[in-house]
Structures are given as C-alpha cells and as structure tokens.
Amino acid sequence: MPAMHSHPTSADVGADAPAIEAEGLVRDFDGRPAVAGVDLRLERGGFLAVLGPSGSGKTTLLRMIAGFERPDAGTVRIGGRTVAGPGAWVEPEARRIGMVFQQGALFPHLTVGGNVAFGAARAERVAECLELVGLADRAGGYPHELSGGERQRVALARALAADPEVVLLDEPFSALDAGLRERLREEVAAILRAAGTSTLLVTHDQSEALSLADTVAVLRHGRLEQVGTPEEVYERPRSHWVAGFLGDADIVPGTAGDGFAECELGRFAVAAELAGAVELVIRPESVAIGHRPARDHDAKAVVVGRSFYGHDQLVELELASGRRLHSRRLGFPAWHPGDHVRVWVDGPVTALAAPVPQPPAGAAR
Numbered sequence: 001m002p003a004m005h006s007h008p009t010s011a012d013v014g015a016d017a018p019a020i021e022a023e024g025l026v027r028d029f030d031g032r033p034a035v036a037g038v039d040l041r042l043e044r045g046g047f048l049a050v051l052g053p054s055g056s057g058k059t060t061l062l063r064m065i066a067g068f069e070r071p072d073a074g075t076v077r078i079g080g081r082t083v084a085g086p087g088a089w090v091e092p093e094a095r096r097i098g099m100v101f102q103q104g105a106l107f108p109h110l111t112v113g114g115n116v117a118f119g120a121a122r123a124e125r126v127a128e129c130l131e132l133v134g135l136a137d138r139a140g141g142y143p144h145e146l147s148g149g150e151r152q153r154v155a156l157a158r159a160l161a162a163d164p165e166v167v168l169l170d171e172p173f174s175a176l177d178a179g180l181r182e183r184l185r186e187e188v189a190a191i192l193r194a195a196g197t198s199t200l201l202v203t204h205d206q207s208e209a210l211s212l213a214d215t216v217a218v219l220r221h222g223r224l225e226q227v228g229t230p231e232e233v234y235e236r237p238r239s240h241w242v243a244g245f246l247g248d249a250d251i252v253p254g255t256a257g258d259g260f261a262e263c264e265l266g267r268f269a270v271a272a273e274l275a276g277a278v279e280l281v282i283r284p285e286s287v288a289i290g291h292r293p294a295r296d297h298d299a300k301a302v303v304v305g306r307s308f309y310g311h312d313q314l315v316e317l318e319l320a321s322g323r324r325l326h327s328r329r330l331g332f333p334a335w336h337p338g339d340h341v342r343v344w345v346d347g348p349v350t351a352l353a354a355p356v357p358q359p360p361a362g363a364a365r
Helices: 058-066 112-117 124-132 148-161 178-195 206-212 230-235 240-245
Strands: 020-029 032-042 047-051 073-078 081-085 097-100 166-170 199-203 215-220 223-228 250-257 260-263 266-269 276-282 287-290 299-308 312-319 324-330 340-345 349-353
Touching: 020 058, 032 047, 032 058, 032 215, 032 223, 047 058, 047 178, 047 206, 058 073, 058 097, 058 166, 058 199, 097 148, 112 124, 112 148, 124 148, 124 178, 148 166, 148 178, 178 206, 199 206, 206 230, 215 230, 215 240, 223 230, 223 240, 240 276, 240 349, 250 324, 260 276, 266 340, 287 312, 287 324, 312 340
Parallel strands: 047 199, 047 215, 097 166, 166 199
Antiparallel strands: 020 032, 020 073, 073 081, 215 223, 250 260, 250 276, 260 266, 276 349, 287 340, 299 312, 299 340, 312 324
C-alpha cells in the first residue's frame, strides 16, 4: 500500500493543539492485542511518562506515535496534524519528532558535532544544543571516547537539534548503572524543561516516572489503568494492581458508609459512593509508630522485623488482630523486634471496593 501523506490545514492545526493526541490506538500481533484502545494526550511543554512492566505494550505505543508501527485502528496527531489514522499516514522523518533510544544509537564514525548535525534544523543548532547539554567542548570527539552518560546527552542534543514538536525517550537510562542513571535523568529533565520541549518518556522504572513527569500513564496488558499526576497515581491508585506496581502497600479490610470507612486503624474519609466491604490501601510512609499517650483510633502493635537502610528503615508490625503492616520511618530512632508501639495513620489512605468472592471451581451455581 503506497504511503499517504496528510498535510496540515487550518482546521486541524492550531497553536493550542496538544503536542501529542492519540485516540483509540490498537495494535495486534498474531491475534494478540499489544495495545488495546489507548487514548493519550500530551500538552505542549509537558512531560508525560508511560509506565508499565515488560510486555505491557508501552514500546509498541511509542513506535506507533513515532511512525515505526502502523496502528490497526485509531488516530495519532502531533502538534494538531494527523500523522496516522484512516486515510492518513506520515512517515517518521516527516513527523517532527526527536528520538532518544536506550543505547543512544550514535553514529560511531561521526564526531560528536557530526552526530548532532545529522538532521539539525539549521547549522547553528549544533553549537546551541551541545551547549545546552554541557558538551560544547567535546564537539570534535568521537562516541567511543565518551562515557555512557555523555553519549546519552549527545543523543539528546541530536534529538533537540532538529527543532522537534516532541521528544520521545525510549527507556533512555536503563543501560546505565544506578548512580549514573539517577544523576543523568535529573540532568536530562532539567535540559528538556529549559528548552521548553514536549516530552514523552517510556519506562518500566516507577521512580523514574514519578520523579520526572508531570503526568503518568500506567499501562497494563495494552490498556491504560490510570492517568494522573505522580501524586494522584501513587497516593490514590484506582486498582489493587496500580497500588502494588507503584510501590509498597498494605491492604487492610474495612467497612464503608456515608463517606467514611472504619478499620482497626481508625476512621477515614472515602468516596461517598463506597458502601459495604472495602479494602484500604495504606503506604508504609503513611504509617506512624511511637510511644505517645493513647489517642482515639491508635492501635497497639509489636515490631516483628526491620530492614535498615541508613537514611530510613522499613519496620514490620503485627497488630492485635494478627495482621501484618509496614511502616517506613527515618533511620532514627531505631526500632527492634519485640518493641511494643502505638500505630496511627498519618498520610493518604485509598479505599477500594473489596473484590467479590468467586465460587470455587466446580461449585454449583
């Protein structure tokens, strides 16, 4: 099928159009859905992270936005221009995107300056972008002379030199060691924000998505489980799976009604529509412990385990009911197995409707 090119018109392109708008994207491989009806929106100048485990469809989603995969259904618009959809197809090189891959994908036979010049919108952009990433003095060097972090910064400079509508980052830090990864991702985020660039990051790393992005889209089995600010998806997960995927969480059963839920840790405001059996999702950092005088809704517990990390500690508690709970505290004071403490909640709590028990296999219906 010959490639068809869609040309922007005054009707579909506007200064206020999102950097990326995807609607109903579908991609199947051998009858198995990799992406199943995804809607995604990245505002101009925003930073969106698509977060999901291996096999969730995030790379396929990125490839459809970039133009490396044709969607089986749905539409992609970049800067208001339709680049994929019914009767429309724009090749990757004409989509005004900048790509940064996991390994940087630099040309080994070209200098740093030569790599950045490849596809640059204008000659002066090479020096501007190398200055932006802090490598102006390495223009004459070659990729093999650079560290892993420097190569990724060159890849970013090359992406920015094309004056793209949006920069797509495909797991750009996963090949680096932990210390360099954390340092470089902060540098890259600062560079992109300074440039005013619209950015889409694909990652499996929860801390990376939560620390860098303005908006996080959590993907599972090709479907979006939740989209929101980092605080929203972490503090108010919409499902047990999102809660567990984004970090440690304990589940405490309770009963809801009239906008409140009661459990052995106290009474908490919840969504008004919740009634009956619920499960309260509580992060360890929301669980406080100490020896303060008893107050209403304090619970008694005994410390049964502790993992010490220096700057903080994860304390395992056993409540009077026998239920286990975790508390993440500063590294001091030290808590030890056998300590008797009071427990209270000092942070966000999310209530989810308790799953309906399923009859055992073979049971009468």
